[in-house]
Amino acid sequence: MPEMKQRKGVGGNSNDLERLGSSARNSTSGGKSISYLRLIFSCAIAGGVQYGWALQLSLLTPYVQTLGLSHTLSSIMWLCGPIAGFLVQPCVGLWSDRCRCKMGRRRPFILVGCLLISCAVMVVGFSSDIGGLLGDTKEHCSVYRGPRWHAAIVYVLGFWVLDFANNAVQGPARALMADLSSSHGPNAANAIFCSWMAIGNILGYSSGANGKWHKWFPFLVTRSCCDACANLKGAFLIAVVFLLFCLTVTMIVAKETPLGDTMKEDEAEEPIGIFGVFKAFNNLPAGMYPVLFITGLTWLSWFPFILYDTDWMGREVYHGDPSGTVAQAAAYDTGVRQGAFGLLLNSIILGITSLLLGPLCRKLTPRVVWVASNFMVSVCMAAVSVISVWSLNDYRGSIQQAITADEGVRAAALAIFAALGVPLAVLFSVPFAVAAQLALQGGGGQGLCTGVLNISIVVPQVIVALGAGPWDSIFGKGNIPAFAFASAIAFVCGILGCFFLPKLSKKNFACSSLSGGH
Structure with a gap:
């Protein structure tokens, strides 16, 4: 785009940005x-x-x-x-x-x-x-x-x-x-x-x-x-x-x-496809690079739970084994179904929280909301590890030796599933809102900024997916180390977010009332 070519990175005056x-x-x-x-x-x-x-x-x-x-x-x-x-x-x-x-x-x-x-x-x-x-x-x-x-x-x-x-x-x-x-x-x-x-x-x-x-x-x-x-x-x-x-x-x-034709000639000279995306990285608005880095770390702390949540319920909470005896396989299946119920609770809390994010961001700023959600993930992932230890110690044996689930452990596990709906709502909303505001202020395309932000999501997903097998084998197919790792990453991410996330004004995220607009 010619506007992007006129400004390298964050260049350009306020009139340019307003015009864009x-x-x-x-x-x-x-x-x-x-x-x-x-x-x-x-x-x-x-x-x-x-x-x-x-x-x-x-x-x-x-x-x-x-x-x-x-x-x-x-x-x-x-x-x-x-x-x-x-x-x-x-x-x-x-x-x-x-x-x-x-x-x-x-x-x-x-x-x-x-x-x-x-x-x-x-x-x-x-x-x-x-x-x-x-x-x-x-x-x-x-x-x-x-x-x-x-x-x-x-x-x-x-x-x-x-x-x-x-x-x-x-x-x-x-x-x-x-x-x-x-x-x-x-x-x-x-x-x-x-x-x-x-x-x-x-x-x-x-x-x-x-x-x-x-x-x-x-x-x-x-x-x-x-x-x-x-x-x-x-x-x-x-x-x-x-x-x-x-x-x-x-x-x-x-x-x-x-879209009008005012930029047609200049845009025709720019590469398209993946080469155009790499070139466009030079034109990302100011503040996007810290957002990309923090987003990647945030998702790295989430993927162990996303990958192992129902498996954790089947193994550590219900003490089942998909490759074990008939009773162990049945216990594992029951745990997986309970994990699916936990995901349903998670989605309900996610929906409720998403309705409250506008007022929260107006009152606290998006950066504070994002950082607080990372600390909440850290606490929840640590709690998952504690619940696992609690569950296994109650039975005084390996995962495969115990076939039933303690009601207290089950209730605590479902509570963690539900509680994680709050930071998940932040994860699904605030980083994209921050990227959209930076694109509006810095002149970058909304579609490009959204797509580039997604790269920060898929890279940690690849890391976890490729490392899951070796990690699983090292620790004897237990999920506790993965959740402890996630807790540590989320804590580090919260600390870094305090210093590196852009300071966007509260008014940039203001929402009009339901009667606003026409």
Whole structure:
């Protein structure tokens, strides 16, 4: 963009920055502030996408192992998420900043991405049936226990397309909210986005836990797809319907004015794709680099819990073992289901907290809220380690020797799940709001800043995913060291945030009342 070329990094005078902010607002909403209610419905697509994410997290890892992929391979398969986030979100964010489609800058990418998500979900859900048509086996699924490689290949291809499409939607969706926030402020927009994510999580986890889809839709049960598989198909079919409904709402309500042609000649000279993203790093607004660093550390403290939360409930709280005796496997499964219930509680608290983030940021500043959330994560992760030790010492034996769960330990574990909904709401909202405000002040594109911020999320995810196996083996498949490590990282992150996060004014995050706008 010519504005970015005129300023290297943080250069440029206040008139330039004001002109840039005005230009960005005019290119999205025609320079008019939209009502708070309309801003809420503009973000409906976040709920639709998150519904599918929740189903992925709760259903797909167990499902893919029924097709023949080992647990190790299924873990590697999840690396497509950070790879897609590293490559797709920054590129799509940069492209959406420059898009001159008549529909606007963000909505074309949201539309195409959602259509790809719908197709990928159908492929994943019906992978067993497709594999059967390709010749996996002629035996009925109720008696056949061997690998189904055609179905596995179809599944993996669909899964990768699904993750790439999810990332293609999320960046422009967040940038759209920042574009439309206007007088409501970027923190209000990101709090709304976080609330829709909580709604999607609640519906997704509830749908994934429902074991009656095969009864309600008996036509989903086929020779290649028995009850558990049919339940997955039913949940995913509902996910597609919900996603398309949310897409329709966003496309109708979130009106965008097409970007003008004033920068066309200069932009044509700039590289696009991943090379354009790397070049654009030089044009990031002031304060973005500390935000990227602190965001990466914050997510590094979260990923051990995200990766091991239900496994922790199954092993340390319920003392089960997925590869042990029948009783141990049953205890592990019970713990995993209780972990899913804990995630549901977590999502409810997340949704409530997201509604309070606007007033909190206005009163305390976003930096204080972000730092406080890191210290809260540190305390919660340390509490997880304490609960683990408490649980194991009560039984005076190894994880595999005890088959039941103490009610006090179970209640404390669920309380930790619920409490972590508060800092998770901050994690899903405040860093993106800070990046949006820095982009507005410094002239960087909203889409680019959102996409680049996502790199700080996927890098620690890759570190944890690749190191999880060796780390797990060193400590005998126990989760206590991982949570202790997370607690230490969160504490360090809180200390560093006090000194390095940008000092943004409270008024930059002000939200107008519900009657504001028109």
